[in-house]
Amino acid sequence: MHSLIAIQQQLLPDLLVVMRKRYLILRQVMLSDMIGRRSLAASLEMTERVLRAETDFLKSQELLIIDAAGMRISEAGKRLLDEMEPFYKAMFGLSELEEKIRKHFGLKQVVIVSGDSDESPATGRELGRAGCSVLRKDMKANDVIAVTGGSTLAQVANQLTSQTPLRSNLFVPARGGLGESLDYQANTIASTMAKRTGAQYRMLHVPDHLGEEAYNSLMQEPNVREIVEVIREARIVVHGIGDAMVMARRRRVDAAVVEAMKAEGALAESFGYYFDRHGEVVHKMLTAGLRLEDIMETEVVIAIAGGRSKGEAIAAVMRFGHDDVLVTDEAAALEIAAIIEKESQ
Amino acid sequence: MHSLIAIQQQLLPDLLVVMRKRYLILRQVMLSDMIGRRSLAASLEMTERVLRAETDFLKSQELLIIDAAGMRISEAGKRLLDEMEPFYKAMFGLSELEEKIRKHFGLKQVVIVSGDSDESPATGRELGRAGCSVLRKDMKANDVIAVTGGSTLAQVANQLTSQTPLRSNLFVPARGGLGESLDYQANTIASTMAKRTGAQYRMLHVPDHLGEEAYNSLMQEPNVREIVEVIREARIVVHGIGDAMVMARRRRVDAAVVEAMKAEGALAESFGYYFDRHGEVVHKMLTAGLRLEDIMETEVVIAIAGGRSKGEAIAAVMRFGHDDVLVTDEAAALEIAAIIEKESQ
């Protein structure tokens, strides 16, 4: 059974979307006994016209009885709902989760791949693949795309492709060097993405965290200044999310600073900033890359991160509230959902 | 698993059609090793443009590899075909059958509902329902529709509906009275259909088989003559198919005639005529209703019949070669397929 669904996902990705839509309509009609088109459209958050197309179809299948008084479910419709119940969770559990998380954080889109990146590398790859689709869909001609580092972003970079060379696009690192391994550097990832898609890329050869003096003098350099300006005007930002302490350690942040951040409740790290559980930024620092105020004005901010252990961190960054799209995996999503659940009580 | 397929067939029949299309493309590509768009389109009997849309999609799913040299299937594509195999028959077995029968008899359309009308009344009703859809789709304003009698046609009549009254349509019996029970008379069925759809109807109160003298004198009657002329110009004919001997007995055909027909190999009966296995008409008779030459010129001829026992008869009438659409059930279709198979050897 499960394998059939997997096949259909590949061969007809929107099959499940349509199926869910029709299922939800049918269910809503059943719960409402008798209901009119307009109020049904409102309660399902659909426009009247597309709902109408669907109800017309359901009527033609005799799953819905629809007359001048309104519509109600037929016997065959009830039977179908019953028979479908056992499949529902397997088929649409993730969609439900997506919708829940999307709504709670006010995101434009949430994509969840099944599995746990912590446990299985395959899930990590899936995550990368999903990130690619999202990115591809959001990219337009002449876009500048800023990307951060990290293993997840590296997965995205290694799977990104494009049918035709995207000569007009420009990939840039969101931040300067952060003392990570070369493969996971933002610079590396930006260049990989550009090479794989036939796009342009520019590097930012500057350490990320800078003292005021160094910052000022670097920004005097015309070539640094120019690329920094390009970065700060990126239309799309793609970033990973990490655990604050893990990242701090990996980046050899000063022990005293680490302690300070810990004291302030630092939980998550993303595009060089550290966030506490409420999405507040802990420890603002001068940077040559994207600053918070740039992020806030970026048109499309895409977060990509997965693994059960990252659930909390992801939730923290989402609470920061300037992301538009979240791509994650099932394990992390379940953690996030649990956090939402807990605090809504 | 099987029940999921049943659900999907109700909830998204149109998407399953797409799924099959993509599967067949993928399979054809695999069988061809490497093939170009045009020749593939030809072998699948699709236009080049729609095939292209599909192959573009399959490429985006990475199921197909497509470069300047042509296209071939990817590893993922092969895997998908393998995994899909066990589901294929359950999902599209009937579509395959439909296509096979359609091609063999050169029909415009074949519709098969699952089950065996001989065994289950529910299948009979399904058959009627399917007949309704076909008829509805083929009907246009101002059409005259001639219908025959029989229990299957009665099923159609009892389920035919129309959203809006079809005031411009006219239902007429294809033939005169044939000595069957009232419910199954063509007259009854025509009037039922008309009443249920808000259409017009006309009756033909004349015995079907007539001697030459009676025929001539009846045709002198202006009102008989008029309706007969209308019948003979029907744009659509809907007819059932029966076993020759069963029908002959039910209609109390003269024993000597029955013997004669038997000797000539009469196998099937339809719209008052008897056919042998080759679709040749046995025993032409004068009739006030539709004659063979009328049928041959009718724009849309729809045959509706099911049940394993009728498979042979249906095949015989199809061989007659003037039907456009066949609506039948699985059991009959399997019989028909077996007959096709047997003689193609």
Added chain:
DNA sequence: TCAACGTGGACATAAAACGTCCCATATGAT
């Protein structure tokens, strides 16, 4: 080298989906 066959781009046009408004009508409260 050349001919045949391949893909992919381009574009006009047909067809479908969609948003929006309106109307006759059924329903239920008054």
Added chain:
DNA sequence: ATCATATGGGACGTTTTATGTCCACGTTGA
């Protein structure tokens, strides 16, 4: 009995998508 309200369905202009048709250009194999 009547009236306000909500209903389905028709209509229609607009936008989006699908489709037919050509053509440019690259690859391949003779």
